[in-house]
Amino acid sequence: MAQVINPEFAKAYRKRGDAFRDLGNYEAAVKNYVRASEFYPEYKEAYVSLGDAYHKLSKYEQAVDAYTKAILLDPRDAELYIHRAAIYGSLGNHAEEADDFSRAIQLDPDNISNYGKRGAVCMLLEKYEQAIEDYTQLITVKPRFYWAYVIRGDAYAALGRYEEAIRDYTTFIRVHPEYPDTFNNRGKAYGAIGDSEKAISDFTRAITLSPEFAEAYANRGEMYERIGNHEKAVQDLRIAARLGDPYAQSFLDSLSILW
Template sequence: MLRMTPRHSSHAQSAPWRAVSIIALTGLGLALAGCQTAAPISAISIDESQGSEQNIASLTAVIRSNPGNPESYNVRGAAYGRAGEFRKALADFDKALQLNPRFYQAYANRALIHRNTGDITAAAADYNKALQINRNYDVAYIGRGNLYRQAGRLDEAMRDYERAIALDTTDPRAYHNRGLILQLRGRHREAIEAFSTSISLSSESPEPYNGRGISYAALNDDENAFADFNHAIQLDQSVAESWSNQALIYERRGETEKAIRSYARASQLDPDYQPARDGLSRLRKS
């Protein structure tokens, strides 16, 4: 199953679904930047091992030996998706669905490719089809929820995430993305709980640490916020949001030189990242 990676990258800024929320911190005259996993990012994480020529050649050999097996096309389509060869991935998912029109996993996989290429209408249709076939498919609820969130339809997105959670999903995206919506609504304690659950399911991504840190900071718990931002940096030093969030805590502590260095690092990673630019401008003026 293809999965949307939960990782934001400064290199993915051109992606149409990338979203950044700015959460005002009451009475402090500062703002904290939050990284939102609106698919961020590249909706599909490129995996050189799964998308290697050798792996795809092996999968092609399997298809040649049994061309009527839809699962083989689904697996190779996933490999093509991981390799960034989206046209070939779509062709394989189309073939899998031709062979088995009720192959709901292939619909969800094809939806992710459509989303990655910007065809949101086709992506929504495929998620809906997957759910018509299997109303208990958590992956499709999460994927469709992400489309709703991308469109600003937060109530519908929340319902889909909560449906996935009610199905006992172990996919951390359901909790992470639910946390983002709770955060936008100012329900920070609930957001912290959601991000913590996401972390418990997958602790290798910086996004839920950034998200949880933002809510900690909104509650004036700078110690826990700082710990989360630092951990996000340890996990991936290429994420501008993490450095900018760390800088804000330094700024709130009055550690101006450290704040400037962290804002500068964020700006170096992503020259267009506005919170870092604003932070540098604010500190240099003062």
């Protein structure tokens, strides 16, 4: 027997599903959203609600399927792609996540936050050039969104464009000098261009802000060794090894062979 199409029944089931959702009973919400979609297969909002409920239940494949059905009904709704992108992210399917953000950007290029979201995914995919483009777009519109400079700096550093990375890290540090990771990253960039003095200064700032920062000790130890201060290098590397940095112990072992 064919399913009876009844939009009013569908809306009633969706409303009851929303009530269960508000109570935190997502399993019951799912059952009602499914019934809503059965009574009205072209009910986009039912699939959206169903996708959100599945997402809450960590049933990501079902959530993707629900949002895909909503997209088939309204392929020009940018928000649908944004939501499906988030679900793909939960699945670890970052290529699909990036594609959905790209589609959302095509449909709604004025929603600048999507550039930042796609840029973050591109960093995971090691698509650093695209990440730089996206964060540059974001910074152009929101120059005071300072975290964008940090991530763009990381992308520049990954491409070996250390001067540009230093510039972005410095922009962030001027406003937020309280984050040890940024000093550590800028220190590595200074080290990469051969400025050991500035690198040591940045690693020292990172350690001052976070005295248990193992990587910063290891990095500073490497810089001390580079400038010939073997005693300080060993001291820092021993601290880093004690704090659990895996690189520090191997570096110490290599130094013991050399010395």
